[in-house]
Ligand SMILES: NC(=O)C1=CN([C@@H]2O[C@H](COP(=O)(O)OP(=O)(O)OC[C@H]3O[C@@H](n4cnc5c(N)ncnc54)[C@H](OP(=O)(O)O)[C@@H]3O)[C@@H](O)[C@H]2O)C=CC1
């Protein structure tokens with residue numbers, strides 16, 4: 001198939017490109033400087049020219065809780081524009097298949113866990129990432145509307161849990177939990193610091209998948225597109241507390257210090273564990289253990305050029 005991958009230089013996109021199945025397709029992954037997805041006419045012209053059989057939309061303005069709180073306008077508008085433009089460009093050119101990457105932030109803050117796909121739009125969103133979540137919900141709904149009103153076009157949304165891995169962002173201003181812990185504990189190990197600070201009480205819970213497992217799930221969705229439901233979670237089936245993740249990284253790195261808690265820092269959702277019932281029925285499960293995934297991500301972090309100030313303290 002001829003496949004256009006948006007966000008191909010991001011963490012998820014690079015893992016998609018690095019997967020063995022990528023070589024079986026003609027994969028076209030424009031950087032943002034070649035195709036700015038917030039530019040509607042440029043996006044429409046690009047898709048009309050390339051005429052892909054399938055689009056994987058994995059571009060976005062993405063960041064952890066702090067970045068989302070600091071830039072709600074950008075997280076809403078950029079993600080909404082990118083989602084709208086790629087879906088409408090696909091529709092205009094008659095692209096038959098599209099896989100849109102959503103996020104577990106799309107679920108209401110008070111929805112019971114595990115979060116089932118039918119719970120989207122049943123309640124208030126989590127305020128710390130509301131803008132981003134609104135954009136994600138609207139793009140997913142737009143995919144549904146296009147599929148319903150355009151015979152021959154099938155646009156589907158995958159809803160991953162939190163993701164980490166190789167090609168992650170380690171800059172504390174934008175990082176998600178796992179890369180933030182890796183950077184903090186690595187720094188403590190190298191400087192001989194005796195303690196590391198955890199944001200919040202550490203009792204909130206998160207579900208994290210290794211990015212190369214998500215890439216494997218996305219390729220399975222591409223190859224078995226017709227079996228895929230219109231909206232499907234991608235998760236590991238269990239979560240851990242924030243404190244557990246700090247302990248896991250310390251164990252993998254071999255650092256034996258202690259932890260303190262900064263209760264002034266934002267905590268966000270208490271829990272966001274997605275249901276994997278539909279995913280099981282579809283027939284795909286991730287395979288990398290948490291410790292293996294941390295070890296591989298840590299090795300990647302240590303191999304980053306020391307000159308990259310945003311990655312190495
Ligand atoms: N990381 C996570 O924990 C999770 C991520 N997701 C979703 O997965 C997807 C990928 O996330 P992730 O890989 O982590 O994000 P990254 O920030 O690593 O990558 C985002 C990519 O989007 C591209 N991009 C940003 N703005 C534009 C633009 N205006 N035009 C074209 N491309 C643009 C960037 O391209 P370039 O580098 O060329 O500038 C970059 O490659 C997103 O939809 C995200 O919401 C879902 C759940 C969890």
Ligand SMILES: C[C@H]1O[C@H](OP(=O)(O)OP(=O)(O)OC[C@H]2O[C@@H](n3cnc4c(=O)[nH]c(N)nc43)[C@H](O)[C@@H]2O)[C@@H](O)[C@@H](O)C1=O
Pocket residue numbers: 062063064065066068103104105128129132161162163175176177178180181197198199200204206242265266267268269
């Ligand atoms: C995937 C999803 O991810 C985002 O939501 P989030 O899960 O709340 O984001 P997060 O990974 O940054 O934090 C997870 C938890 O971890 C705690 N925490 C402890 N210590 C650090 C720390 O040092 N850094 C960070 N970032 N968090 C920390 C932090 O307090 C929070 O309780 C969305 O904005 C959105 O981007 C999205 O799609």
